[in-house]
Amino acid sequence: MLHSLHVKNLALIDETEVVFQEGLNILTGETGAGKSIIIGSINLALGAKADKEMIRTGAEYALVELVFTVDRPDQAEAIRALDLPVEDGQVILQRRIMPGRNVCRVCGETVTAKQLKQLAGILIDIHGQHEHQSLLQAAKQLEIVDAYAGPELAARKEELRDVYRQYKDAAAELSDSGADEETRKREISLLEFEVREIEEAGLTEGEDEEAERIYRKLTNAQKIREAALAAHALCGYEGDGAGSGIGRALREIRAAAAYDETLAGLAKQLEEIDDLLNDYNREMADYLSGLEFDAELLDRTEQRLNLLNHLKSKYGGTISGILAYRSQAEKTLEKYRNYDAYRMELAKRADTLKKKALALCAVLSDIRRQSARTLAQEMRKALEDLNFENVQFEIQTASGEENMSADGYDRITILISTNTGEQPKELSQVASGGELSRIMLALKTVLADKDEIETLIFDEIDTGISGRTAWKVSEKMGILGRAHQVICITHLPQIASMADTHFCIEKSVENGRAVTNIRVLNEEESTEEVARLLGGETVTENVRNNAKEMKDLARNTKQY
16 A cells, blocks of 8 residues: 655645555645645656656755555565565655656666556556546457456456467568569579578687687787797896896895794795796796797688678678578578478468467457456446436447457447436447546446555546535445545545545645645544535534534444
8 A cells, every 4th residue: 555655846845745544545625735736746756757847946856755565465576576676565666856857766776667657557546537538448448348357358368469469470471471483583592692601601609709819819929929038038047037036035045044044934935936936937938939920820810800700790790690690591591492382381370370369359258248247237236326326337349350459359338328218328428527437436446356456546536526426426435445545636525524534735835935735634624624625715613513414424334
């Protein structure tokens, strides 16, 4: 669940922190107080688009931080599957918005906005003011039925997506393979030349590195010889070489050791150094005696390197790449030499995959039809609970092979009639904004038991409703809050009275600037806020009594 929200320097917010609770969290406030900023800040932390205009005037950056408590092992595992951390049962999301760039972090690790959006899909479900309009889209209606169908359909759909991708690849290859005879002859000629060129080179893995080493040594032979001679002279036993100096030092120490046996240990160390230097000088002398410049070897090495680099530029940047190219070219040659058989095999494979995909589409369709029937029944009851009297709610499933895609070949259409005697029609032809809002709430409620997301946010889902209908929506929100953490922005007293935790969003003037703050209300303050929502400009005692009665009714309702 969402434990807390911390916002700093965002729009009208200077700095504020909100600690949310389990159950139904209600946010109310005057129009223009900044209610949308609170939900907007949560969206920002979860990867929504941000720009520098959001930064509070005079501030260098804006900061939003969310702290989620993750109790369920499956949820934690899903987060780790995204290669994101969970620390001590918590996930901390932080987004710093600065002019020109944004920095997103999860538990201190920098992540992309895309990763934040993926994480959001696991942790939270946000229903905005205009999201109910998405119900009018065919894709959204299909998504709803699939969500209700659950894991069985999800597993089959994943299988279909894999098969469908293979089918589309095979069909595309078949379409692209329709080359004429003349084109195939040209391709065969070119491929035969390329394969022959690579084979004649007789390539060996790693030989380019060895050739480069030999070439480097041969082209720098003079520098190597001069350096080796100088090093040999400096460490030798002639003139001022190190060997001569160590020899003299060793004689002196040995002579002095006759008077002080302590020097015997030092003499022993010097003897070891002298032995090592002797070994070095012998090996260096052997190296110098074998050092010679082979012009013929240099020429052969240079020619080989030129050939290797030429092949690399044509077929791949490495020996492995060249050999892989030859292998692929040989397969393509085989295909062109047996072209008719190749196309027949490809057509057969595409046909087999298509039949397999269609069979999976049929399975998906059966699951969807059954789920659609059950979902429609549950939706009718949920809508009746939301004051839709005599409502008819149907979900039609139309199937057609010509519509096959990675999601199947079904088209889902939701039909509804909210008036007695009227035939059900598509949502776009019947439902008003307020009705769509209630239909979405009904869907959220029906899907709640199947939804693994613990935190649900509703931003003014009460648009276009009032009176008895508002109370029905309030009851439904209370039910939803039993199984989920619900955060809801509302302007209706009926919904506000149902709050388990009530927050008030207020705008004030501090130091000559408008500032938005949010605070949790106690029982008395909550009653006063419900009275404000009920009343007009002046809150009378009668209005306060109505507010108390409404809260008592809500409290009794939640006990059942």
